[in-house]
Amino acid sequence: MPTTTQIVALALGKLIFLVGIVVMLLTSVLTWAERRQSAMMQDRLGPNRANLGRFRFWGLTHFLADALKMLFKEDVVPARAHKPLYTLAPVLALAPVLIVFAIIPFGDFLCLHDLGARGISDAAQCSQGSTYLQVAHMDIGILFYFAIASLSVYGAVLAGWSSYNKFGLLGGLRASSQMMAYEVTLGMSLLGLFLVYGTIEPHTLVKAQGPTLWHWGIVTQPLGFLLFLTSALAETKRTPFDQVEGEPEIIGHFVEYSGLRFGMFYLGEFIEVVFTAAVLTTCFFGGWYLPFWDATQSSLPHWLVVLIQFGTWFGKVAFFCWLQLMIRWSLPRFRPDQLLQLGWLRLLPASILNVVGTAGVLLFVR
Amino acid sequence: MPIKVKTVARPEGLAVNAFLPEVLRGLGVTMRHFFANVFARKYTATIEYPEERPPYPERNRGLHRLMVRADGQVRCVACMCCPTVCPAHCITIVAEEAPDGSIEKRPRIFEIDELRCVVCGLCVEACPCDAIRMDTGVHAPPVYERADAVLGKVDLLKMAAQSVAKQGVKDPTWREEPEGARSIARPEELPLSASSRLKAR
Numbered sequence: 001m002p003t004t005t006q007i008v009a010l011a012l013g014k015l016i017f018l019v020g021i022v023v024m025l026l027t028s029v030l031t032w033a034e035r036r037q038s039a040m041m042q043d044r045l046g047p048n049r050a051n052l053g054r055f056r057f058w059g060l061t062h063f064l065a066d067a068l069k070m071l072f073k074e075d076v077v078p079a080r081a082h083k084p085l086y087t088l089a090p091v092l093a094l095a096p097v098l099i100v101f102a103i104i105p106f107g108d109f110l111c112l113h114d115l116g117a118r119g120i121s122d123a124a125q126c127s128q129g130s131t132y133l134q135v136a137h138m139d140i141g142i143l144f145y146f147a148i149a150s151l152s153v154y155g156a157v158l159a160g161w162s163s164y165n166k167f168g169l170l171g172g173l174r175a176s177s178q179m180m181a182y183e184v185t186l187g188m189s190l191l192g193l194f195l196v197y198g199t200i201e202p203h204t205l206v207k208a209q210g211p212t213l214w215h216w217g218i219v220t221q222p223l224g225f226l227l228f229l230t231s232a233l234a235e236t237k238r239t240p241f242d243q244v245e246g247e248p249e250i251i252g253h254f255v256e257y258s259g260l261r262f263g264m265f266y267l268g269e270f271i272e273v274v275f276t277a278a279v280l281t282t283c284f285f286g287g288w289y290l291p292f293w294d295a296t297q298s299s300l301p302h303w304l305v306v307l308i309q310f311g312t313w314f315g316k317v318a319f320f321c322w323l324q325l326m327i328r329w330s331l332p333r334f335r336p337d338q339l340l341q342l343g344w345l346r347l348l349p350a351s352i353l354n355v356v357g358t359a360g361v362l363l364f365v366r
Numbered sequence: 367m368p369i370k371v372k373t374v375a376r377p378e379g380l381a382v383n384a385f386l387p388e389v390l391r392g393l394g395v396t397m398r399h400f401f402a403n404v405f406a407r408k409y410t411a412t413i414e415y416p417e418e419r420p421p422y423p424e425r426n427r428g429l430h431r432l433m434v435r436a437d438g439q440v441r442c443v444a445c446m447c448c449p450t451v452c453p454a455h456c457i458t459i460v461a462e463e464a465p466d467g468s469i470e471k472r473p474r475i476f477e478i479d480e481l482r483c484v485v486c487g488l489c490v491e492a493c494p495c496d497a498i499r500m501d502t503g504v505h506a507p508p509v510y511e512r513a514d515a516v517l518g519k520v521d522l523l524k525m526a527a528q529s530v531a532k533q534g535v536k537d538p539t540w541r542e543e544p545e546g547a548r549s550i551a552r553p554e555e556l557p558l559s560a561s562s563r564l565k566a567r
Contacts, residue, residue: 043409
């Protein structure tokens with residue numbers, strides 16, 4: 001049995017690896033990719049000038065320049081702002097999206113003491129115990145995501161309210177109405193998936209999908225996928241659902257924020273994009289499974305298997321980040337009433353139908 | 367005349383109202399552009415300035431330069447045509463006699479204030495000796511001090527080239543215009559950046 005210290009150290013290691021390195025790196029690259037990709041879609045070149053000496057990397061280091069710029073910007077606090085809440089709001093916007101990564105499995109399992117061993121097909125075969133490649137292996141799983149993610153609306157609302165700005169307040173109001181409209185669908189759209197795979201624990205969910213392509217969530221729950229994608233896009237508050245804050249023309253909840261505080265909102269938005277991609281990968285695209293490659297049958301060394309699985313997971317997440325940017329830069333914005341109509345009158349009934357339909361089919365099949 | 371009003375029908379039908387087919391169509395367009403631009407830069411029109419330079423028109427008026435005779439002396443005879451015609455009064459010429467008497471009159475000081483210059487090109491038009499040209503294809507350089515923008519004879523002669531135009535019969539360098547001589551600058555006469563610009567054309 002591993003000691004408490006070992007368990008904590010392992011969890012911390014996984015946390016730092018996933019959130020501190022993988023997610024932060026992906027998010028930083030996204031801030032650059034957003035501009036570069038949109039430019040490419042619009043027949044421009046986009047930011048490609050930042051460099052390290054002679055090396056330009058297509059302008060990839062722009063995120064370093066951005067971060068440096070934000071660090072040195074003046075931190076303005078409005079004179080009549082509610083200071084404690086004004087300070088708390090960016091934290092509330094950023095923290096939930098970081099916390100929810102705890103449930104995302106980024107690989108199957110890791111046997112720390114058998115890295116070189118071949119043919120380890122099950123965690124039970126490890127000589128000295130194994131660890132899930134997931135920060136928190138909890139039975140409540142996706143419910144944890146729903147619970148924590150809905151907290152992030154407090155960040156938006158409090159930012160709008162505490163900064164003593166009418167436009168900010170209205171932005172916060174829009175954020176809350178939008179988040180509420182789509183959070184219901186967000187939950188309902190995954191219910192069908194839970195019925196099919198019989199679990200709400202992400203790691204088990206991925207295991208249930210397996211490496212076979214037609215056992216993945218996208219095949220068994222295509223409607224659920226569309227509904228979830230739509231409502232998740234709405235949750236990220238980006239185009240086509242950016243009534244909350246539209247860069248040049250709609251004043252949003254963080255209008256009074258500057259410098260690093262603004263940077264936290266900005267970063268939170270991109271982390272949410274990464275997280276949405278991670279949930280899509282986990283729930284609908286077989287997580288770490290490479291299509292038609294059964295790791296349990298392979299004779300590769302354990303470390304290579306883990307690496308391939310992580311690479312597959314990362315590739316899928318990167319793909320969905322890319323897809324979200326494509327959607328964000330392709331579609332025009334909904335009108336606020338259309339947005340709420342779409343949420344309450346179309347997506348919600350559709351997701352309920354999806355649940356009922358799935359349940360009916362399952363009753364028939366099983 | 368009655369005003370014609372064209373009524374555009376609201377798009378109806380399941381395909382439009384379901385959003386999805388239209389969304390996919392839109393994504394198709396943007397993805398086509400994205401991939402074509404990422405892999406081949408097919409549609410982008412951007413010229414990345416310091417490395418790439420846009421081709422200027424042939425008659426673009428750039429920074430001034432003074433031309434020289436075959437023996438390397440300045441062609442200008444200080445006739446004062448250019449400062450007279452200059453609408454911005456940016457040319458200053460002080461004439462002198464050449465010490466060896468080979469040229470009757472030449473500029474001791476020839477200064478152009480590039481900050482005052484309106485780049486009209488009248489000085490080039492007025493010059494009877496093909497001594498001043500604006501064919502360098504170079505912009506007036508940025509300077510820290512106003513005084514640095516006043517280019518003297520030395521600066522103006524930096525990009526000098528020998529002109530093949532006729533000049534006064536007393537000039538010992540006088541010769542017939544060779545075959546195929548052109549009145550505009552040749553690429554090899556131009557400073558490096560300008561000649562590469564012409565070659566790229």
